[in-house]
Amino acid sequence: MTVVLDAVSKSFGSVKVLHELSLEVQDGEFLVLLGASGSGKSTALRMIAGLETVSEGRISISGQDVTDALPKNRDVAMVFQSYALYPHKTVAENIGYPLKIRRMNRAEIESQVREVAAQVRIDELLERYPRELSGGQRQRVALARAMVRRPSVFLMDEPLSNLDAKLRGHMRAELKHMQHELGITTIYVTHDQVEAMTLAHRVALLEGGRLQQLAAPKTIYEDPENLFVAQFIGSPPMNVAHGRLDAGTFVIGKDRVVTGGTETVANAVIGLRAEDCQVVPPEDGAIRAQLFANELIGDHTLVTAKVGDDMVSIKAPKEFEAGFDEAIGIAFATDKLYLFDKDTGARIRRT
Amino acid sequence: MNRSAMQWLFEPPSIRDMAPGTKVIVYAILTFWTAFVLFPIYWVLITSFKSAIDVNSGPVYLPFVDFQPSLHAWKELFVFDFWDTLSAYVNSLIIALSATAASVIIGSMASYALARFEYQPRFGVVFMFVLVMVGAFVAVGRYGVDWRLSCAAGVAVFYFLARALGRHFKARLGNGDILFWMISQRILAPIVVVVPIYMMFQQVSLLDTHIAIILTYTVINLPIVIWLMYDFFTSIPIDLEECAQLDGATRFGVFWDIVLPLSRSGLAATTLLVMILSWNEYLLALFLSTSRAQTMPILVAAMNAGERGILWWSMSVVIIVMIIPVVILAIILQRYISKGLLLGAVKG
Numbered sequence: 222m223t224v225v226l227d228a229v230s231k232s233f234g235s236v237k238v239l240h241e242l243s244l245e246v247q248d249g250e251f252l253v254l255l256g257a258s259g260s261g262k263s264t265a266l267r268m269i270a271g272l273e274t275v276s277e278g279r280i281s282i283s284g285q286d287v288t289d290a291l292p293k294n295r296d297v298a299m300v301f302q303s304y305a306l307y308p309h310k311t312v313a314e315n316i317g318y319p320l321k322i323r324r325m326n327r328a329e330i331e332s333q334v335r336e337v338a339a340q341v342r343i344d345e346l347l348e349r350y351p352r353e354l355s356g357g358q359r360q361r362v363a364l365a366r367a368m369v370r371r372p373s374v375f376l377m378d379e380p381l382s383n384l385d386a387k388l389r390g391h392m393r394a395e396l397k398h399m400q401h402e403l404g405i406t407t408i409y410v411t412h413d414q415v416e417a418m419t420l421a422h423r424v425a426l427l428e429g430g431r432l433q434q435l436a437a438p439k440t441i442y443e444d445p446e447n448l449f450v451a452q453f454i455g456s457p458p459m460n461v462a463h464g465r466l467d468a469g470t471f472v473i474g475k476d477r478v479v480t481g482g483t484e485t486v487a488n489a490v491i492g493l494r495a496e497d498c499q500v501v502p503p504e505d506g507a508i509r510a511q512l513f514a515n516e517l518i519g520d521h522t523l524v525t526a527k528v529g530d531d532m533v534s535i536k537a538p539k540e541f542e543a544g545f546d547e548a549i550g551i552a553f554a555t556d557k558l559y560l561f562d563k564d565t566g567a568r569i570r571r572t
Numbered sequence: 573m574n575r576s577a578m579q580w581l582f583e584p585p586s587i588r589d590m591a592p593g594t595k596v597i598v599y600a601i602l603t604f605w606t607a608f609v610l611f612p613i614y615w616v617l618i619t620s621f622k623s624a625i626d627v628n629s630g631p632v633y634l635p636f637v638d639f640q641p642s643l644h645a646w647k648e649l650f651v652f653d654f655w656d657t658l659s660a661y662v663n664s665l666i667i668a669l670s671a672t673a674a675s676v677i678i679g680s681m682a683s684y685a686l687a688r689f690e691y692q693p694r695f696g697v698v699f700m701f702v703l704v705m706v707g708a709f710v711a712v713g714r715y716g717v718d719w720r721l722s723c724a725a726g727v728a729v730f731y732f733l734a735r736a737l738g739r740h741f742k743a744r745l746g747n748g749d750i751l752f753w754m755i756s757q758r759i760l761a762p763i764v765v766v767v768p769i770y771m772m773f774q775q776v777s778l779l780d781t782h783i784a785i786i787l788t789y790t791v792i793n794l795p796i797v798i799w800l801m802y803d804f805f806t807s808i809p810i811d812l813e814e815c816a817q818l819d820g821a822t823r824f825g826v827f828w829d830i831v832l833p834l835s836r837s838g839l840a841a842t843t844l845l846v847m848i849l850s851w852n853e854y855l856l857a858l859f860l861s862t863s864r865a866q867t868m869p870i871l872v873a874a875m876n877a878g879e880r881g882i883l884w885w886s887m888s889v890v891i892i893v894m895i896i897p898v899v900i901l902a903i904i905l906q907r908y909i910s911k912g913l914l915l916g917a918v919k920g
Contacts, residue, residue: 272814295821305811309833318829319819366819 222283222373222406223248223267229278231264231430238264239430241278246374247422249404250531251397255453256427263378263414265427267411268378270299283373298367299376302383304359306351312338313347319370337365340399357388364396368403375400375407383418393419414454418442426450427435447568451492457523459559460533461491462508466560466569474529476508482571488563497557498535500524500543505551507514512543526551613895620645627884632708657871657890663861664868665897666782667750671789676843680835684827686747686798687805688813693750695892696741699733704730712775719775751802758795762855762870770859778903780862788860789850794851797842804838805831840908848898868894 224246231239239261246252249368254262265275269280271292279288287295298319307315314321316337317330325333338344341361351359360380367375380396381389397420400407411417418438426433426441426449433453434446445451451459457550464473466489471478478491503509510526510533524535526549535551543549560569581593590598617635618625621641632638649657708726710718712794769788770779778784816826832839854869859868868890875887 270818271815272817292814293819293822297818299640299815299818301811301815303809303811305809305815307816318816322820322825368822532655 224374224406224408225279225281226265226269227279227281229265229358231261231278232276233266237266237430240429241533242427243433244425244432244435246408250476251400251407251409251422251427252421253417253421254408254410254427255412255414255424255426257412257453259429260427262410262412262427264409264425265457266299266376266378268406269374269419270297271295271428281485294375296372297374297376298370298372299378300367300380302361302379302506303385306359306362306366308351310350311347311353312343312349314360316365316369317345319366323370333369334365335394337369340368341365341395348364356384357392359480360384360392364417368399371403371405373406375405377407377409377410379411379412380409381412382413396420413454418454426453428453445559445568447565447567448490448492449529451559451568455494456535458496460495460498460535461490461561462528462531462533463488463490463563464529465489469571471560473508478507478557478558479555480560480571481561482569484560484569484571486560486562486569489569490561490563492559492561493533493551493553495523495534496536497553498533499552500526500535500541501550502539503548503550506552509550510549510551512545512547512549513546515541515543524549602625609806616888616891617795618639618743620886620892622885624885630840645883645889649886649889657893659864660868661893663782663865664851665866665895667785667789667867668847670782670786671793672843672847675793675797675846676839679794680801680832680839680842681827682794683798683801683833684805686751688810689691689747691747691750692744694741695743695745697738698745700733700737701730704733751798755793755799756795758792758799762792766859769856771855773860779860780865782865785857785860785865785867788856789853792856793846793849794862797846797908800845803840804835808834812815837909840905842908844902844905847901851894 224244226242226244228236228241228243229239230241238259242261242543244252254265256262259286264273268275269282271287271290271294271463275288279286281287282295282297297361307318310318313331313334313394318336320330320333334347335344338347341364343361343365344356346358346362351362354362358553360383365398381392384392388507393416400420408419409416423435423437424441425435428449434441434450436444439508441450442454445454445459448461452461464471466472466482466484466486468485469480471480471491473491480491508528510528513525513527513532515522515537520539520540522537522538522539524541524543526533526535528551533551560571561567561570580591582591584591584594618641621635621643622632622639623642623644624633626639635641641755704726707729708722711722711725712719764885773779773784812830812834813826816830817823821829852869853867854873856869857870861867872887872890875884875890876882
């Protein structure tokens with residue numbers, strides 16, 4: 222089912238935590254709300270769930286205005302970061318609770334609980350209590366409880382953040398597969414860009430209660446709207462160097478980079494992904510830099526270098542070796558560089 | 573390395589074990605304390621079997637050795653005064669159980685509301701309510717207006733005043749203020765309000781009835797229930813309740829299915845405490861009952877008011893039958909008073 226947020230705002234007292242957020246989530250889409258803590262992403266999710274009131278704007282689910290509807294009347298299921306399993310109920314009772322409330326008969330509940338439990342592979346744990354389960358198992362129970370009544374929309378609030386790194390990677394893949402199989406519209410909140418990039422059909426990046434960009438992961442990585450998005454997405458984050466843009470030529474210290482555009486901006490920022498740069502001898506590089514450190518990661522070497530006052534990271538071949546403070550040059554293809562206005566953060570698109 | 577005798581005696585072999593010497597001392601203290609606590613009960617028990625001479629001729633400790641036990645006191649209360657004893661007993665049971673049930677049910681719902689909803693009554697409105705009610709009481713007491721009429725008029729006047737003037741008041745009270753106001757009602761010593769309460773029930777002709785005592789006990793125990801349960805309710809993770817709401821539960825469903833089972837140890841402890849308080853209450857019962865609604869504590873006290881002096885043996889019999897229900901309730905409830913109920917609710 223579709224979820225539509227129309228200029229939704231939220232204020233706590235005089236503090237506005239969400240500014241006119243507008244989103245349209247398609248039927249069956251996996252949308253990730255990505256942002257740092259305090260970006261308003263959880264508040265947005267809780268408003269869709271009905272756990273927070275809406276200060277301004279409208280929310281509708283499958284065409285129905287639910288702005289003032291109670292949580293139970295919205296047909297949404299939520300997986301909490303803390304899992305929120307009922308500690309006094311067994312796994313089977315936990316999963317069956319939403320059905321029990323709907324006064325389904327006992328035999329029907331049992332068969333549905335078994336079916337869902339098998340789907341998330343916890344069918345041997347049905348008689349246990351939450352306290353007897355591991356973190357990963359609790360996570361599955363929470364998921365099963367959300368799945369059992371086939372809601373119109375799944376809401377997930379950082380569901381993987383309490384798991385250890387290995388399990389998280391595993392559950393991520395399972396979650397993605399499951400969402401594909403069930404085809405239920407899912408809105409997923411996370412601060413982890415890897416989760417966002419791997420899971421989402423589209424990512425909505427929030428910062429300071431404002432939507433920065435809403436796009437597919439590939440687009441958001443390759444075509445960021447502004448400096449914030451560029452620096453938030455990617456590991457390591459996009460390299461930036463400060464300088465000025467003079468009729469299409471970026472001036473950084475003594476170096477001049479021809480960008481192919483014609484703009485003039487006094488405070489400009491040049492951005493480059495680590496994998497789009499090559500380390501070359503100083504005289505061959507478009508920008509000269511001083512090597513700060515190099516770290517062998519495994520399949521590549523991560524070279525950190527100083528450009529003026531900015532630090533940049535470059536992915537070099539794993540055979541790369543150089544001494545500290547050695548002068549190096551950085552080469553890149555002109556079409557791989559991004560330009561931003563330092564003052565507004567806006568992308569400067571070359572005309 | 574050789575350990576000296578003292579080390580062997582008092583140095584614990586591991587962090588979980590006690591050294592033999594320490595163990596002996598600990599158990600000696602515990603044994604002494606157990607005896608110390610149980611002795612009065614033993615004393616009451618044997619006193620109930622003593623004759624007047626055995627009591628008055630100095631302390632005797634062991635039945636059949638020191639003195640010849642007799643059933644005369646038991647006979648007196650359960651054969652000759654059977655109906656009086658039974659009536660007091662039944663009164664006590666009815667009053668204590670009803671008052672406990674009422675205060676636990678009302679109190680836990682009130683404290684859940686305080687724990688989960690934010691109230692911001694305007695100070696001025698609260699003040700107006702107090703003023704109007706004082707006015708209503710004055711009208712009843714001073715000018716002999718019918719109390720029903722006066723109360724109804726008071727509520728009506730308050731309603732229209734609040735509607736008309738309410739929004740002009742700026743200062744607001746919060747949940748903390750309400751909670752403190754509740755507990756302040758208990759801090760107030762009952763002796764201060766006993767005469768007004770007496771006069772109030774006299775006014776409505778409810779003296780010496782169960783309902784008067786039940787109402788009074790419920791009111792004086794409500795603050796305790798609210799105060800104790802507030803802690804239990806706030807310790808329940810809000811995620812659980814939000815999750816239940818999303819699962820489709822109503823507000824009351826959340827309270828019934830999730831909150832109550834999770835706070836049952838708190839409820840058990842609170843119920844037991846309130847039950848004991850109501851069961852033992854003396855002062856208010858003394859004022860509010862004369863004969864028909866008399867409770868057990870009054871009966872106990874009556875034993876030292878007779879022309880025959882203090883009837884220690886009879887008093888002991890009454891005390892023994894009086895502690896039985898509380899002991900039974902404590903045994904039933906203590907298995908619910910357990911820790912770790914919330915384990916596994918949240919986090920990994």
